[in-house]
Structures are given as structure tokens and as C-alpha cells.
Amino acid sequence: xxxxxxxxQEARGxxxxxxxxxxxxxxxxxxxxxxxxxxxxxTQRAEACEAAYADGxxxxxxxxxxxPPFELQPGSGRRGPAxxxxxxxxxxxxxxxxxxxxSIRAVGRAYAELGEVALRLAxxxxxxxxxxxxxxxxxxxxxxxx
Amino acid sequence: xxxxxxxxxxxxxxxxxxSSQTIRNWIRADRLPGVRIGNRFLIPRAEVERxxxxxxxxxxxxxxxFDGDEPGEPLPRAGDRQQGAGAEGxxxx
Numbered sequence: 001x002x003x004x005x006x007x008x009q010e011a012r013g014x015x016x017x018x019x020x021x022x023x024x025x026x027x028x029x030x031x032x033x034x035x036x037x038x039x040x041x042x043t044q045r046a047e048a049c050e051a052a053y054a055d056g057x058x059x060x061x062x063x064x065x066x067x068p069p070f071e072l073q074p075g076s077g078r079r080g081p082a083x084x085x086x087x088x089x090x091x092x093x094x095x096x097x098x099x100x101x102x103s104i105r106a107v108g109r110a111y112a113e114l115g116e117v118a119l120r121l122a123x124x125x126x127x128x129x130x131x132x133x134x135x136x137x138x139x140x141x142x143x144x145x146x
Numbered sequence: 147x148x149x150x151x152x153x154x155x156x157x158x159x160x161x162x163x164x165s166s167q168t169i170r171n172w173i174r175a176d177r178l179p180g181v182r183i184g185n186r187f188l189i190p191r192a193e194v195e196r197x198x199x200x201x202x203x204x205x206x207x208x209x210x211x212f213d214g215d216e217p218g219e220p221l222p223r224a225g226d227r228q229q230g231a232g233a234e235g236x237x238x239x
Contacts, residue, residue, distance in 0.1 A: 001220075009218050016212040023212070058224040060206030063164070066171040068210050095209050104221075111209075 004051040011048035015041040022069035029134045031071070031079060036122035038072075042115030049108025059104040064096045080125045087117045152181065152188040161194050165213040 018041040095110040173180035180187035
């Protein structure tokens, strides 16, 4: 197994683990952390796809139509800015579309876009949850006295 | 409709080499007709057979599949499908 294949399988495992956390989650204060984890896993998949492309691999075409875990779907009451969720939904649709093809580079770019918007969502949800008290206020680093 | 003409989600998943979660997602997305009986879906065998013909060319996993701990399939090499398909550029004459 080449390094890029190994990286691809590791990224696949991280992505699936992140998905499972979303599926099993209760609607709670951990939402922003799960989205952040998904964002990191998506970025890892994007990098692995780019490396696999450079090594001459292609994407195994999949049947489309699958949906993300419920708490990430429209109509689930998901917290966060509507415009970012709209962008997230577009990224999900694009990922679904390109996954039906064989271009691993296109799939990687779709994961990259999904990772970027998911990271922004995670940050926005975390800010809102801290402001509302659902999450504790972020602690400021202590200043050392002179 | 006779019982043998309806498949359970797990039977349809096995026939289509997909996960049960994928089958349920397809039903919800109206890509696969499902009959809800009680708390489970049953799928007409004819629809599964129809989809099998469409699915046979796409055997990769969906980005949203996460069921099971089985390792992923090896990545295909670009151009493997093209081997033996013909000798482009080697026109006679």
C-alpha cells in the first residue's frame, strides 16, 4: 500500500468516526465541537484525495442520494447562521454529485469546501453557545504581573 | 403483493452491496420506493432488481456511509478501465 493509499484509508476512518458522532449525538452543547471535528476530517479527506490524485488513483464512483446525519440536515433545528448552513447544503450537494464520478481531485475539492464552511459554522455556533451560556465563557489567558 | 416480492432493508442492502443506512436514505430521497409496514420499510423486489442494474457500475461508498468497521476498498488506478479497450493512436494504414 502506497503512502497516499494509507493516508486515504486513515482519512476515511476519521471521516466515518466524525459522522458517527453526529448520528449518535443528542442535541446538546457538543454540537459546535462535532462540527469542528467534521471540518477537520473533511480537510483530512481533501488532502488525502489530492495526494491520491498525484499518485495516479481515481475515485471509486458511488451511488448518490445519501444524506448527512440528521442533525446536519435542513429542518432539524440546527443552530447557526442560515447563510452558512445554506453554503453547507450546497457543499453537501456538490460532494454528492462529484462522488458519482471518478475524479478524485473533484471529490477532494468538494471535501475542502465542505471543511471550510463547516469550520466557519463550528466557530459561529461556538460563539453563539458561549454568548447564550450553553457553553462556558472562554477563559482569557492570565497576564503575568510585573 | 406476495411476501416474496418485498424485501427488507437488510435484504435490499445485501442485494445492492450497500449499507442499510444507505437504503433508508435512498427511500427517504425517493430514489427507491419503500412500503412502510409498522416500524420498518419493505422494498419491492422488482425495484431492487432495477436499481441493481444501475448500481452495478457504481460500487464505491457514499461520503455519508459510516456503518460497520470494515476497511475501505483499495483505490482504483486511473486508466485501469482503459486497458484493453483499444489501441488509440495506432491507426493502420
